Amino acid sequence: MTDFAEKAARNLARVREKKPLVHNITNYVVMNSTANALLSMGASPVMAHAANEVEEMVAIAGALVLNIGTLNDDWVAGMLRAAGKAGAMGKPIVLDPVGAGATQLRTVSARALIAEATPAVIRGNASEVLALGEGAAGTKGVDAIHSVDAAAGAARTLAREIGTVLAITGPEDLVTDGRRTVRVQNGHPLMSMVTGTGCMATAVTGAFLAVDEDPLRAAATALAYFGLAGEVASGQASAPGSYAVSLIDALFTITPEKLRAGVRIKEDR
Amino acid sequence: MTDFAEKAARNLARVREKKPLVHNITNYVVMNSTANALLSMGASPVMAHAANEVEEMVAIAGALVLNIGTLNDDWVAGMLRAAGKAGAMGKPIVLDPVGAGATQLRTVSARALIAEATPAVIRGNASEVLALGEGAAGTKGVDAIHSVDAAAGAARTLAREIGTVLAITGPEDLVTDGRRTVRVQNGHPLMSMVTGTGCMATAVTGAFLAVDEDPLRAAATALAYFGLAGEVASGQASAPGSYAVSLIDALFTITPEKLRAGVRIKEDR
Amino acid sequence: MTDFAEKAARNLARVREKKPLVHNITNYVVMNSTANALLSMGASPVMAHAANEVEEMVAIAGALVLNIGTLNDDWVAGMLRAAGKAGAMGKPIVLDPVGAGATQLRTVSARALIAEATPAVIRGNASEVLALGEGAAGTKGVDAIHSVDAAAGAARTLAREIGTVLAITGPEDLVTDGRRTVRVQNGHPLMSMVTGTGCMATAVTGAFLAVDEDPLRAAATALAYFGLAGEVASGQASAPGSYAVSLIDALFTITPEKLRAGVRIKEDR
Numbered sequence: 001m002t003d004f005a006e007k008a009a010r011n012l013a014r015v016r017e018k019k020p021l022v023h024n025i026t027n028y029v030v031m032n033s034t035a036n037a038l039l040s041m042g043a044s045p046v047m048a049h050a051a052n053e054v055e056e057m058v059a060i061a062g063a064l065v066l067n068i069g070t071l072n073d074d075w076v077a078g079m080l081r082a083a084g085k086a087g088a089m090g091k092p093i094v095l096d097p098v099g100a101g102a103t104q105l106r107t108v109s110a111r112a113l114i115a116e117a118t119p120a121v122i123r124g125n126a127s128e129v130l131a132l133g134e135g136a137a138g139t140k141g142v143d144a145i146h147s148v149d150a151a152a153g154a155a156r157t158l159a160r161e162i163g164t165v166l167a168i169t170g171p172e173d174l175v176t177d178g179r180r181t182v183r184v185q186n187g188h189p190l191m192s193m194v195t196g197t198g199c200m201a202t203a204v205t206g207a208f209l210a211v212d213e214d215p216l217r218a219a220a221t222a223l224a225y226f227g228l229a230g231e232v233a234s235g236q237a238s239a240p241g242s243y244a245v246s247l248i249d250a251l252f253t254i255t256p257e258k259l260r261a262g263v264r265i266k267e268d269r
Numbered sequence: 270m271t272d273f274a275e276k277a278a279r280n281l282a283r284v285r286e287k288k289p290l291v292h293n294i295t296n297y298v299v300m301n302s303t304a305n306a307l308l309s310m311g312a313s314p315v316m317a318h319a320a321n322e323v324e325e326m327v328a329i330a331g332a333l334v335l336n337i338g339t340l341n342d343d344w345v346a347g348m349l350r351a352a353g354k355a356g357a358m359g360k361p362i363v364l365d366p367v368g369a370g371a372t373q374l375r376t377v378s379a380r381a382l383i384a385e386a387t388p389a390v391i392r393g394n395a396s397e398v399l400a401l402g403e404g405a406a407g408t409k410g411v412d413a414i415h416s417v418d419a420a421a422g423a424a425r426t427l428a429r430e431i432g433t434v435l436a437i438t439g440p441e442d443l444v445t446d447g448r449r450t451v452r453v454q455n456g457h458p459l460m461s462m463v464t465g466t467g468c469m470a471t472a473v474t475g476a477f478l479a480v481d482e483d484p485l486r487a488a489a490t491a492l493a494y495f496g497l498a499g500e501v502a503s504g505q506a507s508a509p510g511s512y513a514v515s516l517i518d519a520l521f522t523i524t525p526e527k528l529r530a531g532v533r534i535k536e537d538r
Numbered sequence: 539m540t541d542f543a544e545k546a547a548r549n550l551a552r553v554r555e556k557k558p559l560v561h562n563i564t565n566y567v568v569m570n571s572t573a574n575a576l577l578s579m580g581a582s583p584v585m586a587h588a589a590n591e592v593e594e595m596v597a598i599a600g601a602l603v604l605n606i607g608t609l610n611d612d613w614v615a616g617m618l619r620a621a622g623k624a625g626a627m628g629k630p631i632v633l634d635p636v637g638a639g640a641t642q643l644r645t646v647s648a649r650a651l652i653a654e655a656t657p658a659v660i661r662g663n664a665s666e667v668l669a670l671g672e673g674a675a676g677t678k679g680v681d682a683i684h685s686v687d688a689a690a691g692a693a694r695t696l697a698r699e700i701g702t703v704l705a706i707t708g709p710e711d712l713v714t715d716g717r718r719t720v721r722v723q724n725g726h727p728l729m730s731m732v733t734g735t736g737c738m739a740t741a742v743t744g745a746f747l748a749v750d751e752d753p754l755r756a757a758a759t760a761l762a763y764f765g766l767a768g769e770v771a772s773g774q775a776s777a778p779g780s781y782a783v784s785l786i787d788a789l790f791t792i793t794p795e796k797l798r799a800g801v802r803i804k805e806d807r
Contacts, residue, residue: 027316028297028300028316028566029300029301029304029316030301031566031567031608032301032567032568032570032571032733032734033301035567035733035734036732036733036778036779036782039731039732039733039778040731040777040778040779045733046637046640047565047566047567047607047608048608048609048637048641049608049610050609050610050611050643052610052611052643053609053641053642053643053644056640056641056642056643057640057641060640069316070300070316070317070318071317071319071322072318072319072321072343073319073321074610099315099317102315102325102326102329103317103322103325103326104322104325105319105321105322105325106322193308193309193521194305194308195301195304195305195308195314196301196304239309239517239518239519239521239522240305240308240309240517240518240521241305241309241513241514241515241516241517241518241521242514242515242518244305244514244517244779245514245779245780245782245783246779246780247779248777248778248779248782249777249778249779249780250777252731252777252778252779253777296585297566297569297585298569298570298573298585299570301570302570338585339569339585339586339587340586340588340591341587341588341590341612341616342588342590368584368586371584371594371595371598372586372591372594372595373591373594374588374590374591374594375591462577462578462790463574463577464570464573464574464577464583465570465573508578508786508787508788508790508791509574509577509578509786509787509790510574510578510782510783510784510785510786510787510790511783511784511787513574513783513786514783
């Protein structure tokens with residue numbers, strides 16, 4: 001059984017030591033907050049989306065974050081090019097299928113990205129992730145409809161089909177590669193009152209993927225770290241504006257030792 | 270005479286109960302802050318602008334927010350498609366003609382959107398709103414040149430011509446459908462020192478339009494609520510950075526009861 | 539010898555009096571934070587990037603800020619059009635070559651913008667600025683690789699070749715037009731933990747260029763002002779989330795008198 005608390009601390013320490021360049025092609029809403037999350041944790045964010053430059057950026061990056069939150073055809077083209085390059089170079093990809101299931105453009109684009117180069121991790125809420133497998137399912141915008149628990153069985157099947165790690169976030173997070181399944185219990189309800197916390201979790205996962213060759217471990221420890229930051233922030237702020245500020249602060253102030261002590265990850269037997 | 274205080278409280282309570290999906294096609298500057306304003310008040314924001322997905326998103330949304338703050342032809346195409354769909358489905362639209370009068374692209378695009386589907390509400394400063402009727406008027410960027418008072422008569426005429434509610438914000442806000450006119454006196458001078466507060470007021474109006482079938486009432490109560498948040502924030506912060514944070518906090522902490530007590534709306538006789 | 543402290547105070551006072559319109563064509567990550575920095579200091583920001591409207595916006599602006607942080611071909615076209623118009627009208631341009639040297643698109647685009655209309659000031663880190671002259675140099679994303687000191691000689695040569703002021707920021711900032719060279723010692727290490735502080739420094743430089751006909755003096759005093767804000771913020775906050783908020787606050791609370799007292803600029807002999 002993996003000692004996730006130990007590995008979480010190690011991953012955070014490695015990010016701060018190596019400052020991996022994390023290449024983000026992400027949505028307009030969260031570009032600033034995900035860049036700040038990555039900087040606060042110790043990584044080096046870069047944003048570049050044009051099809052005619054993404055390959056060069058992927059080549060110098062430690063991980064690629066693809067997020068389809070505000071999409072159009074040009075951005076899909078840039079993402080596909082970046083994914084292809086990352087696949088060819090063996091660089092880890094984390095995909096955030098924001099709003100998959102809500103529109104055809106998003107569902108089809110997410111599937112095309114997966115087909116172009118299998119992501120190491122796909123991070124979304126239950127309805128988004130399950131839409132990747134089951135075809136168009138109604139979704140209320142970017143909110144989670146299906147519960148994490150109800151999704152566990154379907155997620156294991158889908159993870160095996162795609163050959164990826166699915167990280168489904170909710171009140172309790174579920175991370176599975178189809179064989180192993182872990183639950184991450186860190187987090188706080190106020191996180192859902194701040195836009196882009198899911199996208200920030202995805203970006204943090206990208207940074208951990210750059211320093212940990214095991215995608216399930218990278219995803220689970222990243223979600224525990226980000227969830228712990230949410231817990232720490234709740235001690236500083238009780239409304240969404242100040243809470244968002246405290247969340248970025250917490251990513252900075254949490255030490256590997258604090259993380260080791262705060263991780264709450266359970267492995268399914 | 271409408272009991273605006275009562276209706277404001279009811280609208281806020283309804284948003285928190287129903288969590289309406291508010292579809293925003295808005296400018297890059299304010300995407301994050303308007304999403305956070307909508308979340309903090311209790312609504313569900315979604316951002317989607319591509320012409321080939323906006324109709325699906327409009328179909329599941331409770332209101333459509335169109336904001337032309339950072340425009341190009343592709344975005345106009347997406348906005349027109351979304352407006353047409355919202356018009357066909359009878360979903361309320363609120364238009365924010367940012368910078369209308371400053372450039373031809375903005376003036377022409379705002380008028381084209383109005384022609385495609387009459388917005389329930391148009392929210393802007395006096396120079397932007399009057400540019401929709403009078404043709405190109407010089408404007409100093411996105412700042413108000415004309416006073417709200419000087420604009421009142423012209424606004425009433427224009428509201429009747431378009432068949433919409435005009436919500437002109439300034440030190441005192443003016444809301445008119447051409448027959449009824451109300452003044453909203455909530456607000457605080459620091460609001461003008463934070464980018465996107467006008468755009469946030471527009472988004473908040475969108476959320477109220479999703480739960481109130483009377484556009485004049487929705488607009489007036491939304492501006493009173495947002496202005497009250499600005500007043501509450503001024504008790505927490507006195508410089509623009511921390512004030513912006515407190516403004517988001519206040520949207521969350523204001524209860525329907527506090528709103529009822531704080532509304533300052535006067536009806537013109 | 540210029541009395542930079544006196545001129546810094548005068549420039550800040552003039553910005554607050556004249557509220558110059560600063561036209562930004564900048565990257566998605568920092569649109570919100572640079573708009574807020576400009577508002578907080580007393581300027582009037584506007585963002586517009588479409589090739590078919592930028593000339594009208596340049597015509598009413600006091601300065602043009604070009605920032606290539608998230609580029610594609612359409613944005614380059616808009617920037618070139620805006621630069622040409624600014625050049626023809628004699629309006630000052632400040633260029634931020636974010637990531638130049640990291641990809642061909644960025645290096646080539648930055649050079650094309652310089653060729654279209656010579657910027658009054660180019661503000662970047664050492665690796666970005668030197669990439670403009672030396673051809674493609676490896677860069678680790680948007681981080682500084684070369685030290686400011688090592689870059690001083692090359693910068694003087696390059697500034698003369700281009701006929702511009704180079705403002706290279708780092709632990710100590712270097713500002714040179716090839717003949718005169720000054721060092722700006724204001725600033726704080728936490729600034730590098732917040733995304734877009736470099737871009738904000740560029741925007742602040744744009745505002746000072748709108749009120750000061752001497753580009754070297756405008757750039758040096760702008761960097762001193764922004765650096766002092768970073769120092770003031772460090773008295774309010776010690777982690778990046780709250781520090782970013784305090785930085786915007788400080789731009790607002792610093793008076794011309796405080797600035798005069800806090801400026802640390804040294805002229806090379």
